[in-house]
Amino acid sequence: MNLDNRRVVLPPLDTEQDQLLAHALQIDGRAPFRRIAEVLGVSDQTVARRYSRLRSAGTLRVVGLTDPLRLGEVPWFVRVRCAPSAAGAIGEALARRPDTAWVSLTSGGTEIACLVRPRTTGGGDTLLLEKLPRTPQVAEVSGHCVLHVFFGQDLSLLTKSGPLTAAQVAALRPANAPDNLLSDPAPAYPLDEADHRLLDVLARDGRAAVGELAAATGRPPTTVRRRMAELREAGVLYFDVDFAPRVLQRNFRAALWLNVVPSDIEAVGGTLASHPEVSFAAATTGDFNVYASVTTPDAGAFYRYLTGPVAALPGILGTSTAPIHRAFKCAGPLERRDR
Template sequence: MNLDKRRVVLPVLDREQDRLLAHALQIDGRAPFRRIAEVLGVSDQTVARRYTRLRSAGTLRVVGLTDPLRLGEVPWFVRVRCAPGAAGAIGEALARRPDTTWVSLTSGGTEIACLVRPGGTGGGDTLLLEKLPRTPRVVDVSAHCLLHVFFGQDLSLFTKSGPLTAEQVAALKPANAPDRLLSDPAPAPAYPLDEADGRLLDALARDGRTPVGELAAATGWSATTVRRRMAELREAGVLYFDLDFAPRVLQGNFRAALWLNIEPAAIEAVGAALAAHPEVSFAAATTGDFNIYASISTGDAGAFYRYLTGPVAALPGVLGTSTSPIHRAFKGAGPL
């Protein structure tokens, strides 16, 4: 499912209600519709019907994902520069791979940017170093290791500027969710998973709201064990729930990738500042000439200009910047 391809035009009231529901699901993707309905002041049936409509239209879905750093993986930002006219086919091919997320078309339609999760500390070389450089009409490939996430994963633009009140947010927040705006920079050993865990996580990646009964059938566990294991994985920071949604419907109309070259002493301060900016949906430290990457969303190009010349210009230790408008998303947070 490519959520970015669909253009869904909704009445203003419906869009406001959809944003309320999306914010609630961003807080807890597996919150019972009954609890969401109580917080929003509507009926269970209204919430269930609205989510079903949004998901069926390809507008919004809940996905259960894992933190690669917590699992001991080495994720990579990969930028693929293509010959004119080739980026679409290459982007679609990358989106079909199970080890890619956030596959986007940038830089005037000639560059593909994506995040690659090789699934282990030594994997991914085949994709990065062998296949892509030899692919016809690929001009150049660069890869940058993701080192630390400042903002993202289970946090999004809704976390900062969603329509729910503080009281509604508190009522929806799950008890086992980590209370943070920044990921913990302290190193931790890779969290062990077994085959049944893998089946559980695969099912949740396809549909974060998969019923417990179906998860029990997929894993061979009892329903009680499924609930307990999901709670353990969430508390350990391995499993989180995110939204894959159509940007044209639920967020700003202008999106861009921002690469920053920051003095090493200022990286933590800049990451914390970006995490608080309402325009930033994701921010992370990386290797390479540009050591911080951020995904930006604004209402239009003018608002992006004001963001660059205002909050970005005020950041400490900036040695250089690079920006690329995002024209199309081939793949979002979850599996295609």
């Protein structure tokens, strides 16, 4: 993301080693570098040094995130149609908001799409109906409630396309992680102020040291470790890897909206979740009731995906696609870095 004029020198890309490290961190973002090194067959100094360089360059980082549905929040897809000259400023303003999870520029530079997580009931209405429509050069705002996530959360393209073997994945999988984080709306899991401070630090740096987390929460390190384990077991806290497209050598990204017959939504969502091109898939409200984020090596591969696997899906009444030109915000809070 280009949010200032600084130039960041990217470290030379070692595709195989960087993909191995990224996949290992996707399995367990807080795995000790020593354990990752043992699984990868390299030294722990090599793993720590490589992660530090990639993290500093904004190429790869671990973030600790929360499942909104397990916290009683109802996430929304918000689409903002605006004048091309205003898209950059509006996108950056949305990215700075604490209630946006990701913000992208699509559709020829005239539409901004973002995922909004209102902290309170009705919070989405404030953003949708009050603030954005009053912004100069905003032509239209629409919102779509996220009903169910088919693929996402702690799962990513690395889960499906990463180079680790099944044995390596098993060796890295944390013992306290639930089998399935994908959830439907449920009663809100209770959090106190110390929990929120803990989660705020992890959202900025998923590998923050226990001492830093203890200082932020006012809790002893042993309590911090136990609370993190409880939140992970409950499916509230999970760790994700925010990585630049160059890590997987997939440089074409697009939003895919599908109008699906209601009786086929579950089947379509489950099939999309298995596609190696899909990094996120969910059921939403609206005429286009299934959304997928698609990543391919180039536009030609995206065309073949649309005319092949997508065309074969059952119950499709219509499709809408839009290339993603720029990501203002990805996983976790906004970071000022050149991707």
